[in-house]
Amino acid sequence: MKCPCNPSKLYIDCCKKAHQNILSVTTPEELMRSRYSAFVMANINYLQESHHSSTRPSETEKKEILTWTKSVEWVKLTVIKSTENTVEFKAFFYENNSLNTIHEKSSFVKENNHWVYKDGL
Template sequence: MKCPCNPNKLYKNCCKKTHDNIFSAETSEELMRSRYSAFVLGNINYLHKSHHSTTRLSNREYKELKKWTQSVDWVKLQIHNSTDNSVEFTAFFIENGSLETIKEHSIFCIENNHWVYLNAV
């Protein structure tokens, strides 16, 4: 299967490594890409694990998020810029027949010796 974050790579050679072992993400961009793929695949456990403990969603919010992620058709991820601790991106998806986007400047940090999503600015 192609990786959701980059159709030029196989999932097993890309985000699956990080989904199986979060410590394998070496950069904030790698973690961000793995989070996008987790959204596409509905991998809520990984989204929880890769979210900073102080900004993590509640269990109810994760259940709602899983339902939403499975209700849309993910199209692609476009990275605009990345630095040591941030990634600017656009995620494209189809919801109710319309092409929609999420544009975000995400901030990442290290917690418990691995990269995590902190918040968006």
């Protein structure tokens, strides 16, 4: 299976490592890519684990995210810029037969000795 974050790589050689062990993630971009793949695969537990404890979605929000991510068709991820603690990206998806884009500059920090998503603008 091709990896959702980068179709030129196999999932087993890319995001699967992060999904099985978040401690294997070494950069914010790697975490962001693994989170995109988790959205595509509706891996809500990984999305929760990779989210900072202060901004982590509640159980109700977690269920809403799961429902939403299963209702859209993910198309592709484009990384625009990656720095020491931020990643700017565009994620493309179809919802209600319309192509949509999430354009975000995400912030990442280390918590419990691994990278986590803090917030995004």
